[in-house]
Amino acid sequence: MRLRGAITAAVLALAASAAALVVPDPAAAHALVSRADLPIPEWLFAWAASLVLIVSFALLSVAWLEPRLQADSWRPVSERISAVLTGRVAEVLAGVVGVALLLILLYAGFEGRQDPARNLTLTFVFVTFWLGLTVLSVLFGDLFRAFNPWRAIARAFAWFFQLIARQAPPAPLAYPERIGYLPAIVGVIGFIWLELIYGGAGIEGGLAPETVALAALIYSAITFVAMALFGIEAWTERGEAFSVYFRMFSQLSPLEVREGRLGRRKPLSGATDWGMVPWSLALVLVSIGATSFDGAQEGALETPIRETFDLFRDAGLSIVTSFRINGTIWLAIAIAAATLLFTLGVRGMHTVRGSPPVRELARSFAHTLIPIALAYLVAHYFSLFVFQEQAQFTYLLSDPLADGADLFGTASGGIDYGVVSANAIWYVQVGSLVAGHVAALTLAHDRALAIYGDTQRATRSQYWMLAVMVGFTCLGLYLLSQANA
Amino acid sequence: MSRAGRIAILAALAAAAVVLFIVLSGSDDEDGDSDGGAETTATGGPPQPLPFEVVEMRNGEPVGGVQRFTYAKGDRVRIEVKLDEPQEDVHIHGYEQEVLNPTKSARFDFPARLDGIYELEAHGPSGDVPLAEIAVNPG
Numbered sequence: 001m002r003l004r005g006a007i008t009a010a011v012l013a014l015a016a017s018a019a020a021l022v023v024p025d026p027a028a029a030h031a032l033v034s035r036a037d038l039p040i041p042e043w044l045f046a047w048a049a050s051l052v053l054i055v056s057f058a059l060l061s062v063a064w065l066e067p068r069l070q071a072d073s074w075r076p077v078s079e080r081i082s083a084v085l086t087g088r089v090a091e092v093l094a095g096v097v098g099v100a101l102l103l104i105l106l107y108a109g110f111e112g113r114q115d116p117a118r119n120l121t122l123t124f125v126f127v128t129f130w131l132g133l134t135v136l137s138v139l140f141g142d143l144f145r146a147f148n149p150w151r152a153i154a155r156a157f158a159w160f161f162q163l164i165a166r167q168a169p170p171a172p173l174a175y176p177e178r179i180g181y182l183p184a185i186v187g188v189i190g191f192i193w194l195e196l197i198y199g200g201a202g203i204e205g206g207l208a209p210e211t212v213a214l215a216a217l218i219y220s221a222i223t224f225v226a227m228a229l230f231g232i233e234a235w236t237e238r239g240e241a242f243s244v245y246f247r248m249f250s251q252l253s254p255l256e257v258r259e260g261r262l263g264r265r266k267p268l269s270g271a272t273d274w275g276m277v278p279w280s281l282a283l284v285l286v287s288i289g290a291t292s293f294d295g296a297q298e299g300a301l302e303t304p305i306r307e308t309f310d311l312f313r314d315a316g317l318s319i320v321t322s323f324r325i326n327g328t329i330w331l332a333i334a335i336a337a338a339t340l341l342f343t344l345g346v347r348g349m350h351t352v353r354g355s356p357p358v359r360e361l362a363r364s365f366a367h368t369l370i371p372i373a374l375a376y377l378v379a380h381y382f383s384l385f386v387f388q389e390q391a392q393f394t395y396l397l398s399d400p401l402a403d404g405a406d407l408f409g410t411a412s413g414g415i416d417y418g419v420v421s422a423n424a425i426w427y428v429q430v431g432s433l434v435a436g437h438v439a440a441l442t443l444a445h446d447r448a449l450a451i452y453g454d455t456q457r458a459t460r461s462q463y464w465m466l467a468v469m470v471g472f473t474c475l476g477l478y479l480l481s482q483a484n485a
Numbered sequence: 486m487s488r489a490g491r492i493a494i495l496a497a498l499a500a501a502a503v504v505l506f507i508v509l510s511g512s513d514d515e516d517g518d519s520d521g522g523a524e525t526t527a528t529g530g531p532p533q534p535l536p537f538e539v540v541e542m543r544n545g546e547p548v549g550g551v552q553r554f555t556y557a558k559g560d561r562v563r564i565e566v567k568l569d570e571p572q573e574d575v576h577i578h579g580y581e582q583e584v585l586n587p588t589k590s591a592r593f594d595f596p597a598r599l600d601g602i603y604e605l606e607a608h609g610p611s612g613d614v615p616l617a618e619i620a621v622n623p624g
Contacts, residue, residue, distance in 0.1 A: 034578030034579050034603065034604060035578065035579045035599075035601045035602065035603055036601065036602040036603075036618075037601065037602070038600065038601060038602060038620065038622065038623075050502070051502060054498045054499075054501065054502050057494075057498060058494075058498055061494050383601075414581075415579075417579045417599045417601060418598065418599050421600060421623055422600035422601060422621075422622070422623045423600075423623050484602050
């Protein structure tokens with residue numbers, strides 16, 4: 001009986017993911033990369049998809065009966081370690097490093113040669129910072145909070161203010177709790193749009209280092225104004241895009257700093273807090289949707305995206321304008337498709353007797369998608385990261401302005417594309433999707449036990465979440481099998 | 486379900502996974518072998534170098550669009566680009582292969598030692614023009 005239910009759910013999920021594929025995304029090339037991944041071969045696709053189903057059933061059959069991740073398991077580490085890592089000295093140092101990096105990227109962006117691949121700016125912002133810090137956040141917790149240059153500058157300013165005026169700078173406005181993470185989501189979408197859509201239009205309409213520097217400058221100004229209005233910590237908590245984005249991934253980490261004290265917690269258990277603030281679910285879906293969009297435009301949806309692009313061209317729009325409008329629409333469709341898939345699962349779960357209202361249910365399971373969002377990022381950007389970081393630590397390090405300097409003697413180095421094989425990349429891609437799937441199911445099952453109380457109803461509700469997860473994971477695998485095929 | 490029942494299901498699933506893996510990856514290898522075998526019998530002697538693939542660039546575009554040439558790791562990549570006007574250079578990304586200032590044609594001949602997909606591009610009066618893709622499958 002239980003198995004039959006699970007099979008039905010799995011079939012539904014596959015159908016749902018197929019439906020999602022018919023709908024979504026457009027075409028761009030990363031300005032930086034000169035190598036593209038081979039699509040995962042059919043046998044690996046089939047094997048991985050089967051593995052996903054097997055793992056899902058296995059998880060159901062060994063399902064635990066009491067929630068294990070919901071209780072707070074945070075325990076402080078020894079005082080001495082904590083004092084070194086999170087003390088005042090470390091805090092100031094991290095802030096200085098963050099501010100220095102921001103200044104370097106602004107300088108390289110405005111003053112360096114405008115070559116996207118040779119100038120430090122693009123690789124630093126879109127690969128080292130955006131992807132690298134995501135991974136580091138998962139491993140070591142919310143590092144960006146310490147390195148956040150805007151927070152550091154604002155706090156230094158507040159410190160001076162305090163010294164002179166003998167009072168903390170006042171925050172004239174209370175942050176409207178109702179809008180939650182909405183400003184951060186706008187920022188994250190803006191960043192992704194800049195990278196994939198504004199910057200995807202080839203060199204001519206593309207993303208020059210100075211464009212990124214200008215965007216960073218504008219974003220800095222907005223951030224300082226908002227911090228002045230709502231208070232430094234309030235804005236960092238809710239409104240500042242990068243703080244919120246990296247904190248979302250740091251929820252998976254076994255490390256967390258609380259009130260200046262470093263502590264350990266059960267892996268994944270931190271994620272259970274996510275979802276309480278309005279718009280937190282939307283942020284996870286934006287992340288999944290955006291990565292799906294980028295993956296789909298390389299293969300699965302290359303043709304439909306080109307066809308709608310042609311429609312805009314036929315309507316008399318320029319190549320670059322058509323590309324951007326088209327891309328924006330497909331990005332929105334991808335995010336909508338991810339939202340739809342999740343909503344279907346939540347609606348299904350809602351049919352189980354004793355369910356909370358749909359909105360509350362959706363919020364309660366928002367955190368279960370964080371591992372999927374992470375898995376999508378790793379699967380899609382692993383090779384880009386590995387190759388581009390070689391550039392980061394060779395010629396981009398020694399010659400950040402692309403003007404012929406050789407600061408550290410590594411300017412003549414380059415990218416060795418042989419450092420990971422295609423096979424290794426495939427296994428990392430598939431491995432990350434399967435691992436993300438398992439983590440997501442684990443979180444969902446545990447949350448269901450907490451919500452429904454009795455195991456039977458919890459399990460029944462989880463057929464639906466299992467369908468959603470299988471849908472996302474198989475969609476991810478499918479995108480990989482079609483990318484650059 | 487009893488504990489033993491669960492363990493039995495898990496064991497069965499694990500076994501199914503292993504069998505599936507062997508069957509699926511095995512069948513792929515067999516295909517590869519039989520193809521290789523057929524080729525050797527057809528030529529009946531020492532392996533002949535593959536002929537040059539030809540890409541023609543006319544009016545700033547590749548004739549017939551951007552094609553993909555697929556190789557196995559270890560093959561020789563042999564490509565000739567024919568030009569209707571001089572270019573500053575024709576190059577293959579990743580492999581860092583480059584022919585400077587070609588006027589009528591540019592020839593490439595090198596071993597495919599990196600897997601992945603790499604772009605063959607011309608740089609000249611029409612800007613950067615993608616001409617073809619070199620796809621190298623793992624051996």
